[in-house]
Amino acid sequence: MTTSLNVEALRQAFPVLNQFVYNKPLVYLDNAATTQKPYSVIKRVQQYYEHENCNIHRGVHYLSQQATEAFENSRKYIAGLINASHSHEIIFTRGTTESVNLVASSLGKLLMKQGDRVLITGMEHHSNLIPWQQICHENGTQLLVARINDVGETDLDHYKYLLEQGPKIVAITHISNALGTINPVKEMIHLAHTFNIPVLVDGAQSVAHMQVDMQDLDCDFFVFSGHKVYAPMGVGVLYGKESWLEKMPPYQFGGEMVDQVSFEKTTYNSLPFKFEAGTPNVGAVLGLETALRFVEKTGFEAIAAYENELLAYGHQQLGTIEGMRFIGQAAKKAAVISFLVGNIHPYDLGTLLDKMGIAVRTGHHCAQPLMDRFQIPGTVRASFALYNTFEEIDKLTEAVRRAVTMLS
Amino acid sequence: MTIEAIQQQIIEEFSAFDDWMDKYNLLIEMGKDTPLIDAQYKTNNHLITGCQSRVWLHAKYKDGKIYFTADSDAVITKGIVNILIRVLSGQSPEDILKADLSYIDNIGLKEHLSPTRSNGLVSMIKQIKLYAQVYKLKMDN
Numbered sequence A: 001m002t003t004s005l006n007v008e009a010l011r012q013a014f015p016v017l018n019q020f021v022y023n024k025p026l027v028y029l030d031n032a033a034t035t036q037k038p039y040s041v042i043k044r045v046q047q048y049y050e051h052e053n054c055n056i057h058r059g060v061h062y063l064s065q066q067a068t069e070a071f072e073n074s075r076k077y078i079a080g081l082i083n084a085s086h087s088h089e090i091i092f093t094r095g096t097t098e099s100v101n102l103v104a105s106s107l108g109k110l111l112m113k114q115g116d117r118v119l120i121t122g123m124e125h126h127s128n129l130i131p132w133q134q135i136c137h138e139n140g141t142q143l144l145v146a147r148i149n150d151v152g153e154t155d156l157d158h159y160k161y162l163l164e165q166g167p168k169i170v171a172i173t174h175i176s177n178a179l180g181t182i183n184p185v186k187e188m189i190h191l192a193h194t195f196n197i198p199v200l201v202d203g204a205q206s207v208a209h210m211q212v213d214m215q216d217l218d219c220d221f222f223v224f225s226g227h228k229v230y231a232p233m234g235v236g237v238l239y240g241k242e243s244w245l246e247k248m249p250p251y252q253f254g255g256e257m258v259d260q261v262s263f264e265k266t267t268y269n270s271l272p273f274k275f276e277a278g279t280p281n282v283g284a285v286l287g288l289e290t291a292l293r294f295v296e297k298t299g300f301e302a303i304a305a306y307e308n309e310l311l312a313y314g315h316q317q318l319g320t321i322e323g324m325r326f327i328g329q330a331a332k333k334a335a336v337i338s339f340l341v342g343n344i345h346p347y348d349l350g351t352l353l354d355k356m357g358i359a360v361r362t363g364h365h366c367a368q369p370l371m372d373r374f375q376i377p378g379t380v381r382a383s384f385a386l387y388n389t390f391e392e393i394d395k396l397t398e399a400v401r402r403a404v405t406m407l408s
Numbered sequence B: 001m002t003i004e005a006i007q008q009q010i011i012e013e014f015s016a017f018d019d020w021m022d023k024y025n026l027l028i029e030m031g032k033d034t035p036l037i038d039a040q041y042k043t044n045n046h047l048i049t050g051c052q053s054r055v056w057l058h059a060k061y062k063d064g065k066i067y068f069t070a071d072s073d074a075v076i077t078k079g080i081v082n083i084l085i086r087v088l089s090g091q092s093p094e095d096i097l098k099a100d101l102s103y104i105d106n107i108g109l110k111e112h113l114s115p116t117r118s119n120g121l122v123s124m125i126k127q128i129k130l131y132a133q134v135y136k137l138k139m140d141n
């Protein structure tokens, strides 16, 4: 096994990893839920509150100007990193969920009328499902849902068929949090655009694992959460093409997002502020920049290559356990292994793994319709990050083996 | 037997083991104990949905006592169901309402009764107490 990452050194940068649970060294394999934070991010947030804390965009005084500049520099950096055309195409939100809700509500108002529908895939996280379902209900319709095949890939023929039904918006996940499937989003976006349908990509699971390029993907919207890419909780990003964001009505109303206000009438501020009502989470935004710089410096390609090795090794090792069933075996997969063993309930397996110091997620992973598709109550999910090791996969395998023995 | 006596019995059964694995082996054995509920009652009417595991609960009232039967699709949950039912079934509504379930802490299984665990057990206990409340009202009238 070769890798260009110095994983031992990387691990040292993550304080949470260095601890024991139930007297056993913590094996953290729940990275799809949230990633741990490196010292650099923790320190950046701390430094902000120790030396720079101030409300932004409103003070003429020194601190406020400094904080505003730092905040806007983060926006510029992120725009550059994901190759947006303009930094005002980056809107800061609370996370993926809020970003999706913003677009569903605002773009929904702009484009949808009675009888109009939204197209999603059958593997969406509830956060990229319920907001669209709600908009459909308001317009007296139901979602169009592209089918998933037996290995957990989107059925592209069915997707094309549904595009022909004339949905007004397409919302698809880049990577499935429950299966690890990497959707061919570039192709799916291109197909939707041949029908002039705008596309939102849920990038919650992709930004930590691959470089995303807005010009290359040509998506109309791309959303992600800071906390899944080594950054603090409470901050997320909505990228939107300027042409859409200019036309869309504001989502929330209040301070910061206005130009002129009287009791009769308000005119709204320009982008990106039109979509950023109220005081933002400045410290978390600065932490997000630090986290993304950390990922960029570590190298997207090196990270992806290493995580692929972990994935292959995980499949190979866990595959030696009798009765092992992988849920989701897409040809293109990110570092997520969802599995069941024999008839054992995922809750039982997860409970015993926890006792052995191994943190995995069990349950439906906020994707209940997807679990119904596979006719299972849920899965056990191990999801990897750049600091996980082959030894940890050995420990996972051994622990699963022990748990299975206990439960059989 | 009284609720306290059965609780004491269960605590003793578990206290034979220091190691978490032995404790869980015992719990799993208790979970495998067949069938805690009549198949005809394993319906959606008797289902308590937790989002991780599901629990079915049936109550029958006879001669001043309530008899519970239950089941779960997860065997560890079912083990806990078993030790709750053993204590609470066949007791009077009054005693059920008064019952202190902290014996679960004493045997080191407290985390399973945490509301954040969403395994259906907390809702099951609520449901049991609710049955007791209803039958107590009926008795009082």
Ligand SMILES: Cc1ncc(COP(=O)(O)O)c(C=O)c1O
Binding pocket: A032, A033, A095, A096, A097, A098, A125, A127, A128, A173, A175, A176, A177, A202, A204, A205, A225, A366
């Ligand atoms: C694919 C996907 N979409 C959306 C979300 C929601 O993200 P958040 O809870 O950070 O808003 C998640 C995280 O659980 C996810 O994995």
